[in-house]
Amino acid sequence: MLVPTSPRTPPSPGAADLDVDAVLAKLTTQEKISLLSGIDFWHTAAVPRLGIPSIRLSDGPNGVRGTRFFNSVPSSCLPCGTAIGATFDKALAREVGHLLGDEARAKGAHVVLGPTINIQRLALGGRGFESFSEDPALSGGLAAQYCAGLDDKGIAATPKHFVCNDMEHERMAVDVLVTKRALHEIYLTPFRLALAAGHVPAIMTSYSKVNGTHASESEYLLKEVLRGSWGFDGLVMSDWFGTYSTSEAVNAGLDLEMPGAARFRGAILNHALNANKVSIRAVNDRVRNVLKLVKRAMATGIPENAPEDELNRPEDRQLLRRMAADAVVLLKNEDSILPFVPTKSVAVIGPTSRIATYCGGGSASLNPYEAVTPWEGVEAQAKVPLSFAQGVYGHQMLPLLGKSMRNENGEVGFTLRMYNDPPTGPSTPSSPDTRPLLETRHVVDANMFFIDYSHPLMNKNGVWYADAEGTFTPTESSLYDFGLAVQGTARLYVDGELLIENVENQRLGTSFLGSGTVEETGSKTLVAGQTYRILVQWGCAKTSSLKVGNMVDFGHGGMRIGACRRLSPADGIAEAVEVAKTVDQVVLCVGLGGEWETEGEDRTTMALPPNTDDLVKAVLAANPNTVVVVQSGTPVSLPWLSNAKAVLQAWYGGNQTGHGIADVVFGTVNPAGKLPLTYPLRVEDHPAHFNYRSEAGRCLYGEDVYVGYRYFDRAGIEPVFPFGHGLSYTTFTLEGLTIEKTEGNNVNVSLTVTNTGSVTGSCTVQLYVSPPTWEPRQVPVVPQRPTQELRSFEKVHDLAAGVSTQITLVLDAVRDTSYWDETQDRWCSQQGVYGIKVGQSSRDDKAVGGSLTINETTYWEGLSP
Incomplete structure (x- = not known):
């Protein structure tokens, strides 16, 4: 398939003037050393006398944040990695790159830190939502187009994390023990496929050790x-705070330590040079790669330290909505109850119905231009007024209060005031705060992470304070719970009454990437319509005596303010049941979110939040005409599945989450998403279940190459939903398979796809290769291999009812029949007859098949044969 491209952004005039080798020869040793680490969280060092500018890097992978965690400039938040994986759409992945490229330019960024292409070994990974798939071919195929899309715009992609950064537990210290075969066949393959496409100028290393050595200083991984x-002749950078040595990392090939200021370079690297632990040649090699990336960045025309702007174009909103809808997987649709009829009565029920669950937590999260809730999406398309019931809550910490507050001007949000001096208590009209003010800001997001905050008048010792103040007017009289999690210290007041004190005897929790406290809570009965003054007085991280034990320094700290009306599960479920009985159709929204799936912490269970399953069972019993919409980045348990007629897996859908869900619910979009992950009945069904945490500082990848569907197929275990599964509002047939060897190693696998249903739809065609079957005593015997492996996929878009089309999937006869031969330490395509299966899922019983004969054994190395 030829993936559509857009014209590459032309180079800036004069950008080619940077002669890398000539400039390298003019650099002093100290200037060279300065270039090998960042100067802050997001920028590289400059050498103005030689015309070397500072360049800007920014998170990805699902949106370009810019340079600020706190009060950042809004951005386009894309659907999460697994959502993009669920599209099985290489052309769409390239469009993703184009949008990210334009967003990077708006944010003044030359380099995007993405895509994340690690492998989801298990459904519990805290960052599993960031990656595309459990399958390396799907991950690598999409990553190649994502990177190419960024390259079309002149922006550098940075696939991460190289390699085996597949869980969060003790992620900076764990030693991943993995066979070379599994390492190459499963974990390195997405990176290899992305690099083979030729659009990858930078790579980010992982936090973990791999077979005894941290990836950022592994000569096997980086050098060999x-x-x-x-x-690869591009730049290799560390993950943030993922550099652990000086000499070892430089000698292995780690070019750039991030973030700055340097911890392992600077004066320490100068000392290593003088001690001959590092050669000047090694330093020159590292600097050369930095200069090549700088030269590439200069060609973008993005100026040094550019201002950060919003993009938010109408065409981008349309693309994000299409992406959100295209990612939705129709898991089940008994009696064809979907699509719903917009003129019939509808209730929207559930913990995630009025919350925009648009992305997971950690460094992938960002401030979106907008975040459309499922309620808003359904309301926009329904032709009758909606009914609503909360049912139960699904939060881990109390919902953020910011959007429910108002500042002194009546604007949504609150006022944040910064000071050098500590408070003496809550201010009142009769006793105003007289501390000298550093600055005042209007803030909406009540989860404030001050990693990158600075002020020229801040105390030189870095100790400072902030007051967050606004009003809250409840719409219902009830008991309300308030929550306060901090990295630092804080007190929360309601109308001058101290409700929460998070200062002494603090307890370490998961907030602020594991550097903050648990959420401390307090409650107060509030009266509907009455306005209450909310005040939080906060002190920075240095005011806390809490021992974190984290290798990462998150600077100033942060505070998180939450609140909601207290709701007993029994009362909430009873109300939801009554509402469900009164309507023709129910959209029941459940799932996880950025608290449950987040960087720094793995899940301990596949279960939905407490009381969720009870709500689903009760609503399904009250109204069978219910679609359950599940939002999560990785699989969750579905104990009520047999009672549900319709289930959608909607992932984290980015800015347009709610519209994407509604488009599928009402049939504006015919669902075409496919599961990029196997959906197991129980977490125990995964072979990685026994080896998914650091124990004694190591984690054994005991499942070897049998990751995801490879294990389920080999072990004969029936999943709830297989890899590649996804239904449609129409039906397709595949027939007329032909297999033809063409020039070189190319093999064309052609077939006819027919829409046999009644509406237009898109069909994802998946090609699996099975290993040869050997007769007894025949030598050599191929080692045990997975029953089948995805090797190619194509998406047929918008095929009209009754229409047929022919498609061709291209295989590389050598590459796509190979396994990693540990006796030869290279790839081997073994002589034999291989099975070819083309279907609409990994377990499609109507798949068409054939065979491919490999006449001689071939060994090979590199990116491709």
């Missing part, structure tokens, strides 16, 4: 595989 066998 990446730069040696694969011939």
Whole structure:
């Protein structure tokens, strides 16, 4: 398939003036060393006398944040990685890159830190939502187009995390023990496929050790595989605070330590040079790669330290909505109850119905231009007024209060005031705060992470304070719970009454990437319509005596303010049941979110939040004409599945989450998403279940190459939903398979796709290769291999009812029949007859098949044969 491209952004005039080798020769040793680490969280060092500018890097992977965690400039938030994986759409992945490229330009960023292409070994990974799939071919195929899309816009992609950064538990210290075969076949393959496409100028290393050595200082990974066998000549950077040595990392090939200021370079690297632990040649090699990336960045025309702007174009909103809808997977649709009829009565029920669950937590999260809730999406398309019931809550910490508050001008949000001096108590009209004010800001997001906050008049010792103040007017009289989690210290007051004190005897929790406290809570009965003054007085991280034990320094700290009306599960479920009985159709929204799936912490269970399953069972019993919409980045348990007629897996859908869900619910979009992950009945069904945490500082990848569907197929375990599964409002047939060898190693696998249903729809065609079957005593015997492996996929878009089309999937006869031969330490395509299966899922019983004969055994190395 030829993926559509857009014209590459032309180079800036004069950008080619940077002669890398000539400039390298003019640099002093100290200037060279300065270039090998960042100067802050997001920028590299400059050498003005030689015309070397500072360049800006920014998170991805699902949106470009810019340079600020706190009060950042809004951005386009894309659907999460697994959502993009669920599209199985290479052309869409390229469009993702184009949008990210334009967003990067708006944010003044030359380099995007993404895509994340690690492998989801298990459904519990805290960052599983960031990655595309459990399958390396799907991950690598999409990553290649994502990177190419950024390259079309002149922006550098940075696939991450190289390699085996597949869980969060003790992620900076754990030693991943993995066979070379699994390492190459499963975990390195997405990176290899992305690099083979030729649009990857930078790579980010993982936090973990791999077979005894941290990835950022592994000569095997960086020198032997990446730069040696694969011939990669781009830049290798550390993950943030993922550099652990000086000499070892420089000698292995780690070019850039991030973030700055340097911890392992600077004066320490100068000392290592003088001690001959690092050669000047090694330093020159590292600097050369930095300069090449700088030269590439200069060609974008993005100026040094550019201002950060919003983009938010109408065409981008349309693309984000299409992406959100295209990612939705129709898991089940008994009696064809979907799509719903917009003129019939509808209730929207559930914990995530009025919350925009648009992304997971951690460094992938960002401030979106907008975040459309499922309620808003359904309301926009329904032709009758909606009914609503909360049912139960699904939060881990209390919902953020910011959007429910008002500042002194009546604007949504609250006022944040910064000071050098500590408070003496809550201010009142009769006793105003007289501390000298650093600055005042209007803030809406009540989850404030001050990593990158600075002020020229701040105390030189970095100790400072902030007051967050606004009003809250409840719409219902009830008991309200308030919550306060901090990295630092804080007190929360309601109308001058101290409700929460999070200062002494603090308890370490998961907030602020594991550097903050648990959420301390307090409650107060509030009267509907009455306005209450909310005040939080906060002190920075240095005011806390809490021992974190985290290797990462998150600077100033942060505070998180939450609140909601107290709701007993029994009362909430009873109300939801009564509402469900009164309508023709129910959209029941459940799932996880950025608190449950987040960087720094793995889940301990596949279960939905407490009381959710009870709500689903009760609503399904009250109204069978219910679609359950599940939002999560990885699989969750569905104990009520047999009672549900319709289930959608909607992931985290980005800015347009609610519209994307509603488009599928009402049939504006015919669902075409496919599961990029196997949906198991129980977490125990995964072979990685026994080896998914750091124990004694190591984690054994005991499932070897049998990751995801590879294990379920080999072990004969029936999943709830197989890899590649996804229904449609129409039906398709595949027939007329032909297999033809063409020039070189190319093999064309052609077939006819027919829409046999009544509406237009898109069909994802998946090609699996099975290993040869050997007769007894025949030598050599191929080692045990997965029953089948995805090797190619194509998406047929918008095929009209009754229409047929022919498609061709292209295989590389050598590459796509190969396994990693540990006796030869290279790839091997073994002589034999391989099975070819083309279907609409990994377990499609109507798949069409054939065979491919490989006449001779071939060994090979590198990115491709």
